[in-house]
Amino acid sequence: MLAQVNIWVDIIAVIMVAIGLGFWVFQIVGNTVTGRFRKKFVEKQWPHHDEIVPIAPKIMHGVHVASMITLAVSGLYTRFPIFVGGREIMKNVHFVAMYLVCIILLMRIYYAFMMDGRNFIMTLKDILNMPRVLMYYMFIGKSYPHLSKYNVMQKMTYGLIFPIFMVVQAYTGFSLMWPKILLGWAGQFAGGVAAAAAWARIVHFMVCMFLIMMTLIHMCLSFIEDYPALLMFFGLARQEVHEEHGHEEPATPQVAAAKAH
């Protein structure tokens, strides 16, 4: 069972990377054909923002990017050791990056609760808006109603998919370190703790590949949809604020308060 599942897991991993890279090709071709590239990169019609992004989420995002890339590289080396003698180094690097990611995740959740969590809350309007957002990304629709700072797909990705899958990664990862403690409950279903750990390893790898796919898509859309914001987020450009922006919901309580005045 585990043998065949592992073969399928490799196939699915390749498909997921192909989807991520294919998305880039699809978006580049689609944006060129529909003239969106010209509008954005030549005529500079970029989305407007009504608030300056604080430094804290930018730093957390930067550390998060670096440690997630490190985790992916060192983790993939464990399954596919492509050069000789890297096991111990990669293992230690993986642990350091793992602790960093966990700390940043906790800090970001705290920050979201305290400061900008509202941006990630999905409303009924968002869900109803989803088909139009999808049509826009598939080049069937020209635009979609701009309801809040993030669209429904972004809210789902940043507020649900990434945090949930990161928790799954953390749990499966720690369970490989301490299988008896964290997988004792699963042993009875999988046929022993070791078998449960083998399944946890499969889940860990699959989620890793899924996150790589999602990151490829996220990178593509960040670059194509809002290149200035991408530069700004990594501290490479100054952010411009446009007061006339006015989407339906104010981004943060601070902006709401400012608008009320």
Add this chain to the structure above:
Amino acid sequence: MRSMGTKSLQHHKSPQPKRIRSMVRTSLIVAIAISILAFGTYAYAEDLPSFTVGIPGRSGCLVCHGDPKIQQNKTKVSLYVSQEDILQSAHKDVACTKCHVDFSQASTSQAHTAVAGDFKKTASLACKNCHQHSGMLKVYSKSIHGRLSLSGDPKGGASCGDCHGSHNIKSFKKDKAYKAEFHLKGKEVCGKCHMKYYESYDDYYHGRAYKANAVDAPACWDCHGAHDVASAGNAVSMVSKERLPKTCAKCHVDASKGLVSFAPMIHGRAQAQDKNALIKMKNKVMAWFNSNVVKNVTAWAGR
């Protein structure tokens, strides 16, 4: 002043012929020595071109066997023994004849052996004479290697020296670095006879990791056993169906049949891939593409 002048005159007159004689004598000796060395070596090299004179600084067997060029005349098998290896080995103070127990000074025509036989085999089974390995020998004699080796089977099973090394043998107990180094020598130790199996050891976390020098990845003997190795079909083998869960439990907590379902991957990843429906389909499509599209395009381009 006068007396000094006489002395100096006497000094110039009388010793001159002696000096010339002595110079001539010295020159002759040097010339003879040079010709002996030059022609002697040449003549020797003519007889045995692959063999050179023993090098000073070595003693005993190494006078001859310490020469990298020494080899059997007919088979051209090297008979060289590295002095460095000997000095670094656990047996640096052990006389050669302690292992080469069949050595006979009387016979040089049959590689110094009293009876014409395999001197390597004899030496590699001599460990039991010194080491108190009676328990290990008992286990070994029941193993597939031991049974073949001790019964004199022409195929021959691996004996002590075949796995542990010979002149460069080191102690696992005393030399921890060597133990770690030896752990990564699966290709040299087992692969020299079982290369097909070594190559098929290619799953993710065992074989591939092992071949990438991962210290925590299992070497062949960690799963198959060492002195007690048996063929996989044998129930006593560490990798038999019955014993596999226990073997996996050496590293995996609470290993059971659930985990053992991964075992076919360890030496059979390629076969497992070939069985996969999607990969089968991909291979068929690629074969069709190569035989129809690529072939036709190449033929068209070659016109």
